[in-house]
Amino acid sequence: MESTQVVQVLRDRGYRVTPQRVEVINIVLEKLAKREHPTFNDILNEVKQKMPSISASTVYSILRLLEDSGLVTSFEHNGRTYYDSVSPHINVVCVNSDKVIDIVDENVVNLLRERGVQPLAITVKALCAGQ
Template sequence: METAQLVQALKERGYRVTPQRIEVINLVMEKLAKRQHPTFNDILNEVKQKMPTISASTVYSVLKLLEEGGFVVSFEHNGRTYYDSASPHVNVVCVNTNRVIDLEDGEITELFRKRGIHPTSIVVKAVCRE
């Protein structure tokens, strides 16, 4: 989803669209478009470079808003929360390198759908080649 569409969806739900919210949304959407899996701290640190006065609670509330709206999903690994695209796919968390790799595997998501399950996030922990 494009940032402009996301901002419009938030407006339609009655949320104020502040410069801080737009900055967080832009950053998150940019990272997800690059298939990255930012953590809260990644997002906070990067937004603070452009908006030094932004608070952690503001960033957290925007991420919560995006997740509750179904625009992003989150998953945890080793005490860190990662944010990701809400489109169904498999995240492979490499336990030996702490990398997160996206797999677009229609077979796996189709198996779930055949059983009436519509996954928003599938996380597989694995040992990966370096």
């Protein structure tokens, strides 16, 4: 999804589109396009480089709005919240390195769908070789 599409979804739902919201949206979408899994602190640090006066609570509220609107999803690991795209895939969290690897497996997704489950993301904690 592109920034203009996210902005339009928010407008269609009656939300104001502020410069702060646009900046957070751009950062999140840029990181997700690179298949990264940014944490709240990753996003906050990057947005503060461009908007030094933005508060942590503002960034948190924007991320919550994006998640509540179904535009991103999140998962927790070791006390950190990671943000992710809503396309169905498997997040493998390497517990020995805190690295997150995306795996797209239509067989797993289809198996869940056959059982009435519409997955957004599946999180698996694992020991990863070479990490």
